[in-house]
Amino acid sequence: MDDFIAARSQMALSLGFHIIFSCIGMVMPFFMAVAHYYWLKTGNIIYKNITKAWSKGVAIFFATGAVSGTVLSFELGLLWPGFMKHAGPIFGMPFSLEGTAFFIEAIALGFFLYGWDRFNRWFHWVTGVIVGVSGLLSGILVVAANAWMNSPAGFDYVNGQYLNIDPIAAMFNDAWFSQALHMSIAAFAATGFAVAGIHALMILRGSNIIFHSKSFKIAAIFGTVAAVLQPLSGDISAKDVAQRQPAKLAAMEAHYKTEKSASLVIGGIPDDKNQRVNYAVKIPGALSYLAHGDFESEVTGLDKTPKENQPPVAITHYAFQIMVGMGMIMMLISVIYFIGIWKQKKWLGTKWLLKLFVAATPIGFIAVEAGWTVTEVGRQPWIINGVMRTADAVTPMPGIVYSFYLFTAMYVSLSIIVVFMLYRQIKMVGKLYDNTH
Amino acid sequence: MLYVVIIFLWTAILLYLLMGGADFGAGIIELFTSEKNLSRTRKTMYRAIGPIWEANHMWLIITIVILFVGFPDIYTTMSVHLHIPLTIMLIGIIARGTAFTFRHYDAVVDDMQHIYNKIFVYSSFITPLFLGIIAASAVSGKINPAATTFLEAYIFSWLNWFSVSVGFFTVTICGFLAAVYIIGETESDLEKHRFMRKARFMNIAAFICGALVFIAAYFEGIPLIEWVFGNTVGIIAIAAATVSLVVFWYLQKKGKTRILRILAGFQVSMILLTTSYRHFPNIVILKNGGYLSLMEHRGHDKTIEALGMALLIGSVFILPALVYLIYSFQKKASDNIMH
Ligand code: HDD
Ligand code: HEM
Ligand code: HEM
16 A cells, blocks of 8 residues: 555545444434423433433434544645645634634533533423534535535646635635535434434333434434435535536446436446446436436536546445435435335334334434545545645655554454443443333 | 734633643642552542533643634644644543543443553653643744754753643642642541642642752743743742742641631642743744744634634633533532532
C-alpha cells in the first residue's frame, strides 16, 4: 500500500467511523426528548426510565463521536496539508459556526445528563432538545463544508491562485442544501431503524416487554417517516449531481456513453475496458427522467470526461446500488408499518413484523456508508472538484501506512468495546430501568 | 477584526490549558495516588469534572478551527512537521475520552473497570506531555522546511531536550491545577488535606521541571532566559506569578479554597503570557530563523472578518451558558456538602 492510498484509507476510515456516532448523536436526543415529554406529561415512570436508559447510550456515543471528530479536525491537516492550506480560509466558515454549535451541544448535554432532579423539569427538558437541535445544526454545517468540495464556490481560481475569497458564498454553495437535507433525513432513518431493531429484538426475547415496546414505537416512527422521505430527497440530490458533477452521476449509473433517453442501469458488473455493464437490468429513458425530469433528455456519460479525470466506476456504481437498494427496503418496511398503524392494527403485535425490523437493524447505516462512498469516491480524482487533485493535497511525510494501521487498530478495538458496552446496557435494562414487574 | 481573532485564539489556548489541563490533571493525580485512596479520589474527581467534561475539551477544537480557517500556513506547517507527536496526542485523546466515559457508563461494574482505569490514567499523562512537546517545538526553532532526511524533517523537529522538558512541565502544571481545583470539591477535612499535599507535591514537581526547561533551553541554544526576562511584560508577569505563589502557600494553610483556585489559574496564565508575549505575533519559529506570524501568515481579510464575526456571535451564546453550567453545578455541589 503506498502512502497516498494509505492516507485516503485513513481518511475514509476515520470519517466512516465518525459518521455513525454523529448520526446517533444528532438523532437520539430527539427520541429522548419525546420519551422525556411523555414522562413529564403522563407521569408514567417507564418513559422516565426509557429516557435515562437512552441517555446512557447517548453519553457513550457522544464521547466517542466527540473524540473521533477531534481527530478529524487534525487529520485534515495531517493528511491533506496541501488542501487545507488553500481550502481552510475558504470553506472554513461552516467549521467556525460548527464550533459554536458543538459547544452549545456539549454544554446542553452537561445540563441534561447531570441535571435530573436538579433543575426545573421543563428547563431540563429544553436542554435535551437543545442538544438535538445543535447536533443537527452542526451536522448540517459540516456537510455544507463537504458540499463545497463537490461544488466549489466563493472564490476565483486564476493561474493557481485563489482570489476574491468570500467565505459566506462558499458556505452556501450549490450543493449544500441537497446534501444537508439528504444527510439529515438519512441520520433519522438510519438511527431510527437501528434503535427500533434492537428494541424489537428484545421484545421478541420476551424481556421487559412494556419498556421495549414503548421505546420501539418512538424509534420506529421517526425511522419510518424519514425512510419514506429519503428517496424524495435522494431524487433532489441526483438531479443536483447531474448538474454539477456529470462525471459522478455517470459513474454512479455506470453510464459510459452520452446519449438521449438514457436508460437506468440497475445492478450489473461495470466493465471499464469495453465501456459497458454486463448482467444489468435496464429501464429505458428512466435515467434521463431521474437526472433531468424528462425521458428524452441527454445524459452526459463518462466519455465526456478525459480518462485521467474519471472517478472509479465500479466502487461508485456498487455503492450507489447498495444505498438505493437499502433505501427501497426501508421504504417498503415503513409502508407496511404505516398500514399496520392505520388499517391493520393486528399486524403490529405480530412476530414477523418485529423480525422484519430486527433484520433491518443495520441497513440504514449501511446505506449511510454507501452514500458517502458515492459522494467521496465519485468526486475522485478531485479533492476540490475541478480545482485541486487529491494526489496534490497529500502530506509529504512518508510512512502514512503505519499511521493507517495504528488508526485501524484503534478504531476496530473501539468499535468492539462500544458494541460490548451497548450489549451490557441492554442486558441490564431489567435491573436498572424497568420496575414494572 | 484580526485582533479579535487573535484574542480568541489566545483565550482558547489559555482556557484549554486551565480547564482541559485540570481535567488531564485528574488522571495524573490518579497515577500518583495510592491504591487505598484510589476509589475515594476517583469519586471526588468525577463529581467535580463530570458535568463540564465535554465542554473542557471544546477549547482544543476551537483552537484548531481558528488556526485552520484563519492561519492556514501555520496549521499546515505544524501538521506536516509535527505529524508524529500530533498523532500520538490524538491517540491519547481518543483513548482518554473513551476510557473516561466507558468507566462511568458501563452498566456492569467488573474487571473491565480496571482496564478503563489503566487506559485513562496513562493517556492522561501522555496527552499533555505531547501537547507540551508540540507547543514547545513550534517555538524551538527546530522545524526545518528545507530538511532533506526523514529524521531531520519529522523527528528532530520535536524530539529534543527542550520540547520534552516542556512536555513534562505541562504535565506537572496539569496535575497542580487539578489538585488545587479539587481541594474545593472535597467533602471532609481529611480529603482536603490529602489534596493539599498533592497540590504541594505537584507545585514542587512543576518547579523542578521548570528549572529543567531552562537548562534544556540553554543546551539547545534557545534564548529562553532572554525571552522571559528580556522585556518588561515578562518580568512583571513572572514577578506577579511569584508573588501569587507566596500568597498561595500562605493561604493554603488557611484553607481558602476559592482564592487558591484563582491564584493557581493566575499563575498558569502568567506563564502562558510570558512565553507567548515575547513571540507575538510569531508563533512558529523555523530553523532557518524564519517565522510564521499571525500577522503575515493569515487568511484573506474577508475570511478573518467572517471568522471574527462567527466567534463573537458564538461567544454571545456560549459564554453565558457555560458560566451558568459551571455555576449551577458548583452551587449544587456546595449545597450537597451543607446537607
Ligand atoms: C439512510 C441512508 C440513505 C438512504 C436510504 C439513501 N441515501 Fe442517498 N446518501 C446518503 C444516505 C442515504 C448519505 C450517506 O447521507 C449521502 C452521502 C452524502 C450525502 O449528502 O448524503 C448520500 C448521497 C446520495 C447522493 C450523492 C449526493 C452528492 O454527491 O452530493 C445521491 C445522488 C443519493 N444519495 C441518492 C439517493 C437515492 C436516489 C436514494 C433512494 C432511495 C437514496 N439516496 C437513499
Ligand atoms: C462522515 C461522512 C463522510 C464519509 C463516510 C466520507 C468518506 C470518505 C471516503 C470514502 C473518502 C476516500 C475517497 C477516496 O479516496 O476514494 C473520503 C475522502 C475525503 N473526505 Fe470524506 N467523507 C465524509 C464526509 C466528509 C466531510 C464532511 C469532509 C470535509 C469537510 C470530508 C473530507 C474529505 C477529505 C479531505 C478526503 C480526502 C481527499 C479525497 O479523497 O478526496 N469528508 N471521505
Ligand atoms: C458528514 C459528516 C459529518 C457529520 C454529519 C458530523 C456530525 C457531527 C455531530 C452531530 C457531532 C456531535 C457528536 C455527537 O453528538 O456524537 C460531531 C462531532 C464532531 N465532529 Fe463531526 N460530523 C461530520 C464530519 C466531521 C468532519 C469532517 C470533522 C472535522 C473536520 C468533524 C469534526 C467534529 C468534531 C471536532 C466533533 C466533536 C465536537 C463535540 O464534542 O461535539 N466532523 N460531528
